[in-house]
Amino acid sequence: GQQVMQIPQYQHVQEGEDFTTYCNSSTTLSNIQWYKQRPGGHPVFLIQLVKSGEVKKQKRLTFQFGEAKKNSSLHITATQTTDVGTYFCAGSFNNNDMRFGAGTRLTVKP
Amino acid sequence: NAGVTQTPKFQVLKTGQSMTLQCAQDMNHNSMYWYRQDPGMGLRLIYYSASEGTTDKGEVPNGYNVSRLNKREFSLRLESAAPSQTSVYFCASSEATPREYFGPGTRLTVT
Numbered sequence: 001g002q003q004v005m006q007i008p009q010y011q012h013v014q015e016g017e018d019f020t021t022y023c024n025s026s027t028t029l030s031n032i033q034w035y036k037q038r039p040g041g042h043p044v045f046l047i048q049l050v051k052s053g054e055v056k057k058q059k060r061l062t063f064q065f066g067e068a069k070k071n072s073s074l075h076i077t078a079t080q081t082t083d084v085g086t087y088f089c090a091g092s093f094n095n096n097d098m099r100f101g102a103g104t105r106l107t108v109k110p
Numbered sequence: 111n112a113g114v115t116q117t118p119k120f121q122v123l124k125t126g127q128s129m130t131l132q133c134a135q136d137m138n139h140n141s142m143y144w145y146r147q148d149p150g151m152g153l154r155l156i157y158y159s160a161s162e163g164t165t166d167k168g169e170v171p172n173g174y175n176v177s178r179l180n181k182r183e184f185s186l187r188l189e190s191a192a193p194s195q196t197s198v199y200f201c202a203s204s205e206a207t208p209r210e211y212f213g214p215g216t217r218l219t220v221t
Contacts, residue, residue, distance in 0.1 A: 033209065103152050
């Protein structure tokens with residue numbers, strides 16, 4: 001079935017280090033979204049990528065959509081303690097079905 | 111403008127009991143969703159409603175029923191709760207784009 005794989009499941013970094021989470025689908029996605037969920041909170045939309053090879057930046061966050069529209073990544077430069085949380089990708093397939101990745105839980109040591 | 115609201119925030123049920131989770135949105139969105147979130151499994155879609163009067167099954171519908179009461183409200187019912195339904199339940203809504211707005215969640219424990 002259609003699914004989106006996300007790695008790693010956990011990432012622990014020292015404050016100031018970089019962080020990357022990856023999402024991959026076996027079939028082409030029409031678009032991909034990224035969400036952040038703080039501990040005890042609910043998912044909050046970060047961004048949507050639609051075009052092949054698209055790269056978008058939000059301050060220290062860089063989002064990429066692969067050329068084949070089957071993979072995506074979120075990179076955080078110089079992590080801060082405020083970046084703590086779980087980052088989810090959500091891929092939309094051509095049949096309008098959307099699947100969330102399992103999430104990457106980021107912890108940051110001050 | 112409250113966005114998406116859910117009640118209750120917490121609930122403990124015994125196996126076999128029933129309950130209804132309530133969700134309302136004030137953004138005039140057509141689409142509403144119910145997800146469950148379990149550790150290590152992300153969010154899985156239970157049911158969704160593309161518009162008032164319609165509902166469709168998602169990825170994990172077994173053991174649940176839904177009602178789209180009107181454009182604002184979308185409820186999720188557990189007729190006979192099971193321990194496997196212990197989870198955090200999120201309601202979400204969206205308009206034309208896939209971007210979804212989530213409610214604060216309901217933490218349900220079934221003993």
